[in-house]
Amino acid sequence: MSVRSSMFFHLLKRGLLGRGNRPLIAFIALAVASTMITAMLNLYYGLESKLSHDFRSYGANITVAAAEGQSLRADAVSSVKSSLGSEAVVAPFAFAIAHTQSGAALVVAGTDMSQVQNLNRWWLVSRWPAADDEALVGEKAQSHVGISNDGFDLTYSDRKIHLKQAGTIKTGADEENRVYVPLHTFEAWTGIKPSLLEISVPGSRSSVSAAIASLQSKFPDAQVRPVRQLLETEGAVIRRMRSVMFASTLLIALTVALCVFSTLTSSVLERRRDFAVMKAIGSSQGTVSALFAGEALTIAIFAALCGYSLGSALAAWISQANFHAMVPPQFRVLPLVILASVGLAFFAALLPLAQLQRIEPAGILKGE
Amino acid sequence: MFLRLLYQSFRRQRRRKLLAGIAVTLGVAVATAMLAVGVDVGDKINRELRSYGANIVVYPEDAALDVRIGDQQVKPASAGAYLKESDLPSIKGIFWGHNILAFAPMLETQAQSQGRTIRVLGTYFDKQLHFGTDDFRTGVEKLYPHWKVDGKWPADDSTEVVLGSRLAAQLRKHAGDSIEISDRPAQVTGILTTGGSEETAVVAPLALVQQLGNSPNAADKIYLSALTKPEDAFARRNPDHMSPADRDRWYCSPYANSIAFQLGEIFPGARAEQIRQAAQNEGTVLSHISGMMLLIALAALIAAALAVSAAMATTILERRHEVGLMKSLGATASTIASLFVTEASLLALGAGLLGFALGVLIAQRIGKAVFQSAVEITPVLLPIVILLALLVTIGGSFAAIRRALKLDPVLVLRGDV
Numbered sequence: 001m002s003v004r005s006s007m008f009f010h011l012l013k014r015g016l017l018g019r020g021n022r023p024l025i026a027f028i029a030l031a032v033a034s035t036m037i038t039a040m041l042n043l044y045y046g047l048e049s050k051l052s053h054d055f056r057s058y059g060a061n062i063t064v065a066a067a068e069g070q071s072l073r074a075d076a077v078s079s080v081k082s083s084l085g086s087e088a089v090v091a092p093f094a095f096a097i098a099h100t101q102s103g104a105a106l107v108v109a110g111t112d113m114s115q116v117q118n119l120n121r122w123w124l125v126s127r128w129p130a131a132d133d134e135a136l137v138g139e140k141a142q143s144h145v146g147i148s149n150d151g152f153d154l155t156y157s158d159r160k161i162h163l164k165q166a167g168t169i170k171t172g173a174d175e176e177n178r179v180y181v182p183l184h185t186f187e188a189w190t191g192i193k194p195s196l197l198e199i200s201v202p203g204s205r206s207s208v209s210a211a212i213a214s215l216q217s218k219f220p221d222a223q224v225r226p227v228r229q230l231l232e233t234e235g236a237v238i239r240r241m242r243s244v245m246f247a248s249t250l251l252i253a254l255t256v257a258l259c260v261f262s263t264l265t266s267s268v269l270e271r272r273r274d275f276a277v278m279k280a281i282g283s284s285q286g287t288v289s290a291l292f293a294g295e296a297l298t299i300a301i302f303a304a305l306c307g308y309s310l311g312s313a314l315a316a317w318i319s320q321a322n323f324h325a326m327v328p329p330q331f332r333v334l335p336l337v338i339l340a341s342v343g344l345a346f347f348a349a350l351l352p353l354a355q356l357q358r359i360e361p362a363g364i365l366k367g368e
Numbered sequence: 369m370f371l372r373l374l375y376q377s378f379r380r381q382r383r384r385k386l387l388a389g390i391a392v393t394l395g396v397a398v399a400t401a402m403l404a405v406g407v408d409v410g411d412k413i414n415r416e417l418r419s420y421g422a423n424i425v426v427y428p429e430d431a432a433l434d435v436r437i438g439d440q441q442v443k444p445a446s447a448g449a450y451l452k453e454s455d456l457p458s459i460k461g462i463f464w465g466h467n468i469l470a471f472a473p474m475l476e477t478q479a480q481s482q483g484r485t486i487r488v489l490g491t492y493f494d495k496q497l498h499f500g501t502d503d504f505r506t507g508v509e510k511l512y513p514h515w516k517v518d519g520k521w522p523a524d525d526s527t528e529v530v531l532g533s534r535l536a537a538q539l540r541k542h543a544g545d546s547i548e549i550s551d552r553p554a555q556v557t558g559i560l561t562t563g564g565s566e567e568t569a570v571v572a573p574l575a576l577v578q579q580l581g582n583s584p585n586a587a588d589k590i591y592l593s594a595l596t597k598p599e600d601a602f603a604r605r606n607p608d609h610m611s612p613a614d615r616d617r618w619y620c621s622p623y624a625n626s627i628a629f630q631l632g633e634i635f636p637g638a639r640a641e642q643i644r645q646a647a648q649n650e651g652t653v654l655s656h657i658s659g660m661m662l663l664i665a666l667a668a669l670i671a672a673a674l675a676v677s678a679a680m681a682t683t684i685l686e687r688r689h690e691v692g693l694m695k696s697l698g699a700t701a702s703t704i705a706s707l708f709v710t711e712a713s714l715l716a717l718g719a720g721l722l723g724f725a726l727g728v729l730i731a732q733r734i735g736k737a738v739f740q741s742a743v744e745i746t747p748v749l750l751p752i753v754i755l756l757a758l759l760v761t762i763g764g765s766f767a768a769i770r771r772a773l774k775l776d777p778v779l780v781l782r783g784d785v
Contacts, residue, residue, distance in 0.1 A: 029678065036671050043664070054656055058420075058649045095437040105435045122648040144433050172425055172643040177434040228563035232514045233420040237413055241657060243738040244409060245664075248402060251730070252668050255398045259675035262391060266682035314667075322659040 008287065012294050023295070026345070027303050029263040033256035034307020034341050035314060038333055040249040042315035046327030047245055048238055050319060052204060055234040059120045060091070060198035061208055064215055065223045071193035072222060077112075080197060083214055087202050091115040092194035094186055098154040098179075104144045107178045108154060110186020110194070119200055123175065127167035132185050134166035138176040142168060145179065154179070161189045205235055257344055264348035268292065275356055276364035285357060292349050300345035304338040311337070373707055378714075384683050385715065391679030392719035393726060395672035396757050400727025403753070404745050405734055406665030410658035412739045414595050417653060418469055419513045422591035423646035424628050426451065429637050431588070436565075450475075450586035451638055453574065457499040459592070462630040464622050467595040470510035473587035475577045479550040479570075482539060487569035488549060490577025490587075495524045508571075511593050512562070519543030519558025524573045527553065530560040532567035550580055592631070596624045598651030669756070676757070677764025680712060684768035691772040692780030701773050712765040713758060720757035724750055 064080070066072045071094070073079070080090050094110040113129055113136075129136060137145060145152045151164040169175050187193065201211045208226060216224045278288050312329035319327040356364075378385055428449035451473070459471055475490040492507035509521055520543075522528030529549070531541055536559045541547055545556045549570060560571055578584050597603075603623035607615050619626055624642035631640035642648075694704050728745055735743035 032671075032674060036667065039667065040664070043660070047660075050656070051653065054653045055649075057652055058645060097435060097437065104433065106433055107435055107437055120645075122644040124644060140433060171645065172641040172647070173645065174434060174436065177436075225563060229421055229512075229514045233417060236419060237416050237653065237657075240413070240416060240738050244405065244661070244734065247734045247738070248405070248661075248664050248668065251398045251401060252664075252671050255395060255668065255671045255675050258391060258394055259671070259678045262387065262675070262679040262682055266686060269686075318660065318663050318667075322663060323656055 008291060008294075011291055012298070023299055026264055026267055026296075027299050027306075029260045030300055030303030030341050030345060031307045031310070033253075033260045033344065034304045034337050035311040036256045036307075037249075037253050037340055038308050038311025038337050039314040039318070040245075040252055041333040041336060042312055042327050042330050043318060044242070044245045044249055045330045045333070046315065046319060047241060048204065050323045050325060050327065051238050051241060052234065053202070053325070054323070055230065055237075056200055056202060057121050058230050058234075059122070060200050061227050061230055061234075062199040062201060062212055062215065063223075063225050063227060064197040064199065064219055065225070066195040067221050067223070070221070071195045072197065072219070074193065076194065076197060076219070079218060080199060080215065083218060084199070084201060084211055088211075089115060089119045089200040091119045091198045092183060093196040093198065094183065094190075094192045094194040095196075096156050096186075096190045096192050098156040098190075100145050100155075101153050102144075102146055106141055106144060108156070108181060108186070108190075109178050110181050110183040110190075110192070112183050113180075116180075119198060120171075122171065124170040125167050129166035129180075129182060131164075131166075132182055133163055134182075135163040136167055136169050136180040137165050138178045138180075139168050139170045140176045141179055156190045159189060161185075205231060253340070257340075260344050261348045264296070264345060265352050268349050268352040269356075272356055272364045275353070276361035280361040280365065289350065289353055292353055293346060296345040296349040297342060300342040301338060303345075304341035307341065308334055308337050370703070370707065374710060374714075377707075377711055381687075384686065388679050388683045389715055389719045392676050392715055392757060392761060393723040395676040395760070396720045396723025396753055397726035397730060399669050399672040399756065400724050400749065400753050401730035401734065402665040402668035403749060404728065404731035404743050406658075406661040407746065408731075408735070408743045409661045410654060411595075411744070412735070412741070413657050414650070414654055415469070416739075417650040418593050418595065420646050420650070421512050421514070422471075422593050423596065423624060423643050423650070424592040424594055424631065424640060425643055426590040426592070426631055426635055426638050426640040427588065429639050449637075450583060450588065451590060451635055453578075453585045453587050455635055456587075456590065457497045458634050459590075459631065460497075460499040460502060460504065462627070462634060463620065464594065464627050464630060467622050467627065469593045469595060470506050471590055471592040472506065472508045472511045473574055474589045474591065475574055475581065475583070475587050476569075477577055477581035477583075479580055481547060481549050481570075486535065486549075488577055488580060489566060489569045489571045490574040490580075491571060492574060493521045493524050511591060514563070515566075516561045517558040518561070519556075522555075522557050522573060525575065526573065527555065527576055528557045529554045529570050529572040529576070530558045531556055532569045532571065533559050533561045534567045535569060552576075552580070590635075594624070594627050595622065596627060596647065596650075597622045598655045599623060599625070599648065673756070673760045673764075676760045680761055680764035681768040684708060684765055684772060688772050688775060688780050692775065692777035695773070696777040696781065704773060705769050708765055708769050709762055712761045716757045716761035717754065720754045723757070724753050727753070 064072070077090050077092050081088065091112055096108050097105055098108045099105055116123070117128055125136060137147070145154070147165055151162055154161055154163065163181065169180065183194070201208050208231065212224055212226055275288060279285075316326045316329070319325060428451055430449045432449070453473060456471070456473060459465065459468060472492045477488050477490070478485050479488045480486070494505050494507045494509045496503065496505055498504070507524070508515060517530055519530070522530060529547070531539065531547075536542070539547070541556055543556055543558045547554050547556055554572065554576070560566060574587065578586060602618065603621070603625050605618065607618055607629060610618060619629070624647040628640035628642055632638060691704060731743045731745065735741060
């Protein structure tokens with residue numbers, strides 16, 4: 001190592017460590033900027049999964065309906081589960097029209113209670129059935145079934161069943177007209193197999209489309225359809241929120257960049273004496289610029305790393321507070337943040353240097 | 369002397385003042401834009417969520433049980449109990465009538481066509497109604513934006529109909545064909561895709577279905593889309609058991625429950641209920657989105673405050689010499705401080721106003737670009753933002769002024785510090 005370059009590193013070290021709080025201020029400014037940018041980018045990238053998770057509470061986004069008058073294969077539920085993974089919720093439904101003791105017709109549905117409870121969380125159910133002979137009775141159906149203390153009877157083509165009421169359902173839609181029975185009780189009673197699957201697939205629109213394609217190939221005779229109403233609303237809301245987040249990220253990044261810029265520029269300007277002395281004793285313009293740039297670079301990288309961890313924590317906290325679920329740190333944000341931090345520091349350091357170049361060292365040293 | 373110093377400071381140090389001014393302007397602009405967007409985004413997303421469809425339904429109290437499996441129905445939905453079509457316009461007259469974005473009646477009947485029994489649904493497509501001095505249009509086109517017609521929508525006062533896509537395939541009919549519905553001629557203007565059970569039905573103007581079913585002025589159900597506030601514990605309480613003050617507050621909040629209650633008041637013998645799938649879930653999405661935007665607006669506010677105070681601090685530290693000179697000429701610390709604070713306040717006021725205007729512009733651009741509608745700016749925002757600008761500018765200057773005042777004028781003027 002030549003004398004020249006060892007001197008360069010000595011000066012760089014002194015510039016970083018031995019100059020009071022000036023590098024510290026630059027570091028803090030850059031770290032704050034990196035924190036903000038990281039937090040916003042993390043939220044921006046994490047938003048879609050959080051929102052689409054919220055939309056899953058609307059229930060099924062795909063339905064598989066058997067051809068009219070037919071039912072689905074016996075292994076339908078397990079084969080859907082195996083092809084869509086464990087995160088998909090699959091609720092089978094079988095329907096029959098039964099008669100009450102007074103002779104009124106009503107729809108009875110057999111379903112997997114635990115899946116439905118998971119899928120349709122908006123159902124207002126006073127108590128879910130625990131035993132096989134317990135049923136959920138729709139609010140409007142209640143007065144028609146004629147419930148006494150020990151339950152009620154329903155008849156399906158001369159086969160009678162005695163059921164107890166576990167609770168009522170309120171939804172504001174068709175479900176209120178029906179009686180829901182555990183699926184195996186229903187099958188044993190009517191002999192009818194499920195004809196409809198309601199499926200909730202997590203993830204973005206493309207994963208829903210992929211799921212539809214794979215289901216259609218599994219059930220060539222059935223109608224596999226997306227719940228368009230839901231997918232369109234979800235798509236529109238997510239698209240708009242992404243744009244809003246993008247605009248917010250830009251605005252916030254602009255503000256913190258401004259903050260860093262004004263801090264760094266003035267800290268370089270304050271060191272014009274160092275600059276002048278170095279030039280006066282014969283160092284070239286390139287060496288001086290390299291020294292300042294090296295200082296800026298070192299500070300910027302450390303500030304970016306520090307800001308990345310703080311920003312990821314901030315984003316995680318915001319999403320925890322708001323969505324009750326963490327946004328995991330996104331590693332693709334890291335290079336962006338380092339780039340932004342280094343770019344900002346470089347620009348903020350070199351711009352005033354270019355200004356200083358035009359001034360004679362003697363003028364600066366005299367104090368003009 | 370004070371005023372002259374103040375004046376000279378703005379006149380002489382134009383570059384420095386300009387830099388600080390730009391910092392304050394941009395900071396205030398970003399804070400204003402983010403606050404405006406953050407506050408308004410909830411309302412915008414609420415409207416977006418309403419594209420999901422109806423969230424409130426009104427039906428006759430003693431309607432018969434719906435016996436329907438998927439697309440098949442055993443008997444007509446209601447036997448004798450109907451809502452009156454003539455009551456419909458007064459929906460706009462309820463307390464939260466303004467929040468009702470769209471509504472459409474539904475009347476179902478069965479008819480014969482080409483030797484088979486088909487379902488016929490009567491509704492409004494885009495019907496012109498008026499209530500009081502108000503003219504408005506409403507119907508399924510607005511209520512269900514996801515309904516797609518291949519062809520064109522029928523007119524409400526005609527014998528035009530749309531065919532559900534699955535029924536059209538069975539009947540082998542296309543847009544432009546004519547069809548006989550129980551011996552009445554009708555024109556098919558389009559094929560309807562909804563993703564729901566309407567695809568197996570004929571959807572026709574309400575008046576036509578009333579004639580078919582011989583039930584003048586009748587409707588089975590009314591579906592409404594209303595802007596509502598996310599439900600909380602208070603919304604779920606029963607208004608019958610509330611104190612008068614609580615009841616007023618409940619009645620005057622746009623909860624799905626209270627809007628349904630007000631609808632029940634104008635349709636005698638009817639019940640109005642929230643459709644829980646729509647009403648419950650949009651609340652979750654909405655509260656999450658507005659919560660996050662407010663947190664982000666807060667973060668933007670902090671970033672802006674940091675930027676402004678950093679800019680102020682550097683401009684003052686650059687003026688150490690001035691402070692040293694004034695001190696050595698006998699100015700007291702409080703005189704110097706008040707000079708700087710006045711400067712900062714003037715800057716905050718001027719640049720703050722400019723920044724507010726710029727922020728409003730930015731917010732409008734975001735609103736137009738993302739939501740195709742203007743962002744509503746509450747007038748309260750102006751004093752809040754200016755006050756914040758003043759606080760941050762003065763606060764940012766203060767620490768720097770104190771540091772500058774602590775320095776020994778001798779050292780400063782010699783250039784040692």
